[in-house]
Amino acid sequence: MKVLVLSNSAPNYHNFFNAISRRLIEKGVGVGYAVDCPVSLAENKVEELGVQYDVFSEFFAQHELDEEILSAYSHHNLNLALFSDFDRSEEYGIWGRRSDEFFDRLKSALLSFFSQLIDQHGYTAVLYENVSNAFAHFCWIVCQETNVDYVGLTGSRLPGRFCFTSNPFGEHVPIERTRQALEEQRLDVPEAVWGWCREYISNIETTSPDYMAFNNLDNIKIIDRYFRLSKLRKIFRAIRFIGGDHYHSFQRGNPLLYSAGMFLRSLKRRIRLPFVKKYYTAPGDGDFFLYPLHFHPESSTSILSSSYVNEYETIKNIAFNLPEGVRLYVKDHLSAWGYPRLNFYKKLVSLPNVKLLAPFEPTKQLIKQSKGVVTLTSTVGYEALLLKKPVLLFGEVFYQNHPLVTKVGRLPDLFQSLSMMMRQLEETDVDIENYNLQFVAAYYLNTWPGRLNLMLDHKDAEKLADELFPLLWERLLDEPNH
Incomplete structure (x- = not known):
């Protein structure tokens, strides 16, 4: 077994995935990292793990358009796979104007990058969250063609439970398959599970998913969110890379401008709130x-x-x-x-x-x-x-x-x-x-026990990794067919 871990700018996610990677290494698993850009490489402390890593922006900078790989993957909607990062770029002001040549070369580079990593290093599984951005989306597409197990960890709507996802557009399939088995009485379910489900439904009016308590996005206090030591460290780190290749760092762009844009977005929100209320x-x-x-x-x-x-x-x-x-x-x-x-x-x-x-x-x-x-x-x-x-x-x-x-x-x-x-x-x-x-x-039977919060600090992420690793290890050994 060899596992490729995706690593990018998702805040604090590296604390959990690095902790999981260390436990995989202890099990004798070969672990490698695919990193979006040098800023993430430093910020996410990938080099400290002592693993093989490859940086996409450096690959992209050297990549020449490969029409053959675009043709080979043309039965996938490659343009749609770019949309998530285009949407982020519009919201956060990352890209500015880009030519068709840039987008074609980006698609070609992403497919080539992940195809070569899997072919050269023999990865059998990819580990990340659910498919949430173009970096992960193109990796997932390559996984489908190479029969590599994409293991995405994500929270469920059931409190205290999380999911492993391998298909962003097919989460309903195993749930419906299980429900039909229950309807036809082909599946034995412990009474404790039925009891949990009855209680959950009866309390749905006062129950919320775990992510509502984790994301902190309802915090509108500018000083509380941005004037903290962790944010200042991030800015100082961004300054170190101010002269880097921002053109090929397609998910972050200029890290200093990206941080400034995020701050200004929150500041504008805070200023707007009194005016929004009148509507x-x-x-x-x-x-x-x-x-x-x-x-x-x-x-x-x-x-x-x-x-x-x-x-x-x-x-x-x-x-x-x-x-x-x-x-x-x-x-x-x-x-x-x-x-x-x-x-x-x-x-x-x-x-x-x-x-x-x-x-x-x-x-x-x-x-x-x-x-x-x-x-x-x-x-x-x-x-x-x-x-x-x-x-x-x-x-x-x-x-x-x-x-x-x-x-x-x-x-x-x-x-x-x-x-x-x-x-x-x-x-x-x-x-x-x-x-x-x-x-x-x-739904319950297609989830696992655990409150999956990928935004924890190092100490709490280690505790969560201890709790969830046995479940992940079992899932990796399962390696379902695609």
């Missing part, structure tokens, strides 16, 4: 659908619902296809309110049939009062199903096979889809209460 209104009487805004950029939008990442356009399409007498309540995101420009909020509230709600409004209560939820991939959609409310879904997500879910097909069909949602619960011939129990049990 919020309280929920009213009458029928409504609930639409939860997403945080941007993140994999749930730029990977799993990239066609609808412009939420204003999506909401506008919904607003003009609502059944007569029904409103759309757009609820702002607690971790994202104030990040969009004021014009975004101004345009939203100018749409007919749309009300913008503050992020502090009680989500579960709104779900219960609504006629259903309309969402890209939100956890709110999942919670709505457990509260027996229909969901209109735009993206790809683990709950998409639920009988109360309608997947958006053609946008011209929105009116029919929304109208059908008004009577979907009454017309379904499925016992939703029993289905939900089986669905949660199937």
Whole structure:
């Protein structure tokens, strides 16, 4: 077994993955690293591990366009695989203007980089989080062609449990397979699991996923977030690389400008907040659908619902296809309110049939009062199903096979889809209460115990690695087929 670990600018993630790597090495596993750029190499302390590592930006700088590899992989949507980092670049101002030649060479370089690493070093598995950016996306594509096991660690919506993912677009497949086995009584489940699932569903109104407590994105205090020793160290480190090759460091660009851009983004958010509040209104009487805004950029939008990442356009399409007498309540995101420009909020509230709600409004209560939820991939959609409310879904997500879910097909069909949602619960011939129990049990059986927080400091990351490594080791030995 040889494991390739991906390492880039994700904050603090290296603490956990480096700890896991040390434990793999102790098991006699060959470990190598694929690093996006020299800044990450230093920041993530890769050299201290004493492992083989390869830096993509250095490879990219020397790479000449390879038309043959682009042709060989052309059955994959390579342009879409770039979208997540394009989305981040637009939000954080990383790239500026880039030519078609840059993008073609970037695609060619990413495919060549990972193909050569796997071929030369014989890696049998890749270790990272779920596919969340172009660096990981292209690696995952190469893994599909070379039969290498992509092992992505990610939190689940179930408290105290996490997932291993190998296909960002197929998380629903093993869950549905397990649920069907439960329905057909082909799978024995301990009573303790059924009891856990019943209690979880009964308490869904007061239960939240672990990630809500981890991400700290609802912290709007500038001094608290940025004027800390760890942030100052990051700035000093960025200064060291100010003269580096920022053009080929496609995920970070100029690290000093990147850090400055992140700070200014948060500062602008803080300044906007008092002005954003004037666009919020309280929920009213009458029928409504609930639409939860997403945080941007993140994999749930730029990977799993990239066609609808412009939420204003999506909401506008919904607003003009609502059944007569029904409103759309757009609820702002607690971790994202104030990040969009004021014009975004101004345009939203100018749409007919749309009300913008503050992020502090009680989500579960709104779900219960609504006629259903309309969402890209939100956890709110999942919670709505457990509260027996229909969901209109735009993206790809683990709950998409639920009988109360309608997947958006053609946008011209929105009116029919929304109208059908008004009577979907009454017309379904499925016992939703029993289905939900089986669905949660199937989800549970495709997760593992542990509160996966990849943003921990070194000390706590070591403790988490001790806890989760036996589960990861078992998963690596399993090596499922692709």
